[in-house]
Amino acid sequence: MRYDVVVVGGGPAGLVAAFTTKIHHKDKKILVVKKTQKELVPCGIPYVFHTLNGVENNYMGVEERFQKAGIDLLIDEVVDGDVNQKKIFTRDGTEINYDKLILATGSVPAVPKIPGVELENVFTVSKDANYLRTVLEKTKDSKNVVIIGGGFIGVEVADELKRSGKNVTIVEMMDCLLPVSFDPDFGELARKEIEAENVKVYTSTKVVEIFGSKAVQGVTLDNGERIVADAVIIATGYKPNSDLARKLGLKITEYGFVETDEYMRTSKVDIFAAGDCVQHRDFLTGKPSRLMLASAAVFDARIAASNLYGLKVIKTNKGSLNAYSTIIGNKAFGSVGITERTAREEEFEIVVGKAESFDRHPARFADTSKLIVKLIFSQDSKILLGAQVCGGKSVGEIVNLLSLGIQKGITANDLFTMQIGTHPLLTSAPTTYPLTIAAESVL
Numbered sequence: 001m002r003y004d005v006v007v008v009g010g011g012p013a014g015l016v017a018a019f020t021t022k023i024h025h026k027d028k029k030i031l032v033v034k035k036t037q038k039e040l041v042p043c044g045i046p047y048v049f050h051t052l053n054g055v056e057n058n059y060m061g062v063e064e065r066f067q068k069a070g071i072d073l074l075i076d077e078v079v080d081g082d083v084n085q086k087k088i089f090t091r092d093g094t095e096i097n098y099d100k101l102i103l104a105t106g107s108v109p110a111v112p113k114i115p116g117v118e119l120e121n122v123f124t125v126s127k128d129a130n131y132l133r134t135v136l137e138k139t140k141d142s143k144n145v146v147i148i149g150g151g152f153i154g155v156e157v158a159d160e161l162k163r164s165g166k167n168v169t170i171v172e173m174m175d176c177l178l179p180v181s182f183d184p185d186f187g188e189l190a191r192k193e194i195e196a197e198n199v200k201v202y203t204s205t206k207v208v209e210i211f212g213s214k215a216v217q218g219v220t221l222d223n224g225e226r227i228v229a230d231a232v233i234i235a236t237g238y239k240p241n242s243d244l245a246r247k248l249g250l251k252i253t254e255y256g257f258v259e260t261d262e263y264m265r266t267s268k269v270d271i272f273a274a275g276d277c278v279q280h281r282d283f284l285t286g287k288p289s290r291l292m293l294a295s296a297a298v299f300d301a302r303i304a305a306s307n308l309y310g311l312k313v314i315k316t317n318k319g320s321l322n323a324y325s326t327i328i329g330n331k332a333f334g335s336v337g338i339t340e341r342t343a344r345e346e347e348f349e350i351v352v353g354k355a356e357s358f359d360r361h362p363a364r365f366a367d368t369s370k371l372i373v374k375l376i377f378s379q380d381s382k383i384l385l386g387a388q389v390c391g392g393k394s395v396g397e398i399v400n401l402l403s404l405g406i407q408k409g410i411t412a413n414d415l416f417t418m419q420i421g422t423h424p425l426l427t428s429a430p431t432t433y434p435l436t437i438a439a440e441s442v443l
Helices: 012-024 042-049 062-069 129-139 152-163 184-196 243-247 294-306 340-345 395-407 412-416 434-440
Strands: 002-008 030-034 072-075 078-082 087-090 095-103 107-109 122-124 144-148 167-171 200-202 207-211 218-221 226-228 231-234 238-240 271-273 324-328 331-337 350-358 370-378 384-391
Touching: 002 012, 012 030, 012 062, 012 095, 012 294, 042 129, 042 152, 062 072, 078 243, 095 294, 122 129, 129 231, 144 152, 144 218, 144 226, 152 167, 152 184, 152 324, 184 200, 184 324, 184 331, 184 370, 184 384, 271 294, 324 395, 331 395, 340 350, 340 370, 340 384, 350 434, 370 395, 370 412, 370 434, 384 395, 412 434
Parallel strands: 002 030, 002 095, 030 072, 095 271, 122 231, 144 167, 144 231, 167 200
Antiparallel strands: 078 087, 087 095, 107 238, 207 218, 218 226, 324 331, 331 384, 350 370, 370 384
8 A cells, every 4th residue: 555645643633734735735645544433623522521412522524524535544553664665554454655654643641640540430531532432421420520630621621520410629739720821810710710610629739549449439639638539530631642653763852742843844754743742842932842732733734734745834933832712611711822920930021911801892781701811021022922811702812813913023012002993792892902901001
């Protein structure tokens, strides 16, 4: 079996890599190899526990899209390869020759070394549809659920399980919820929202044991307290799935990611990599980042696929921005760039602008939400370094706007003098537009 381009992985990075290859290299024969029958929307996984009412409603539908585009698909797992002969081998013994290879192998849950983690009804938030279907079935009758980890996934799963009628507790070792993406003041806003849903939250606390005989019965905290649980969900992040890259002899970073250059080329000729398995670098600090986002994955994939046969699309971004948004309770939270805490740890000299407004004007409209905006600027240049926003559903696009602003070096003066369009049913009032007011406060 021989193909011009082989993509390993069918998640967001694999999907976009295959389609971008088809667009830019129409004459090339393309194969996608992935080990699962159905791919899930990664960011939609927490919502299978209640809102989406099952795993099936979170399928990406990539399999049908590949077929329509004339991209071949093989359901199998690539387990090894020979880079000198440009071959890969699958678990069922299939041998595939390639001209160009794109690894989009993604990530897998990171499981902390806690005694009792192997007990029945201790689960991770895997991206595997069959595994998640088992989790849903086994937790259906659970009454008390402990979630280890208070990041985005942990909080979203907690919110969903509470809505399905369970008693839910979050245990987070850092001093606030969402600690990687938000400062403690916004973490406290998130805590108030989730606690308003009657989810119990522990911060600055570790789970030191998961106890039970055969199945889990509860957890022990580092303060000695025991919490009864008939299910435990570990949401402590993910690690890169770089096993295949190691077997192919690719250079791996100290954090276990595949090392690539600016054009997603690996250390071996004609092999590219994209997505969660790839080492990113922070846009502002230049340091290695543990960034794992679908939005970053598809950006990688577009760069890789566009440049398979010569550098056609020049990458202008100097690093990766952590742009996130989520909904907790009745509020949306979004962040991008560097937090105030991280900025000070990295010894940036900064000023912080804050503003509060409403996302409708007047604020008497039924769908009005209070908007809270926090902008972190360089002290002297007033260049925007980071932002955090809390409010209604407009938060997601506000964060996207600010992400572009950071990439382009936008300043407080730019935001202060920004020409805007407003409407009572769509935006904040022009007189209290929060981005303008927050920027003005630092000038």
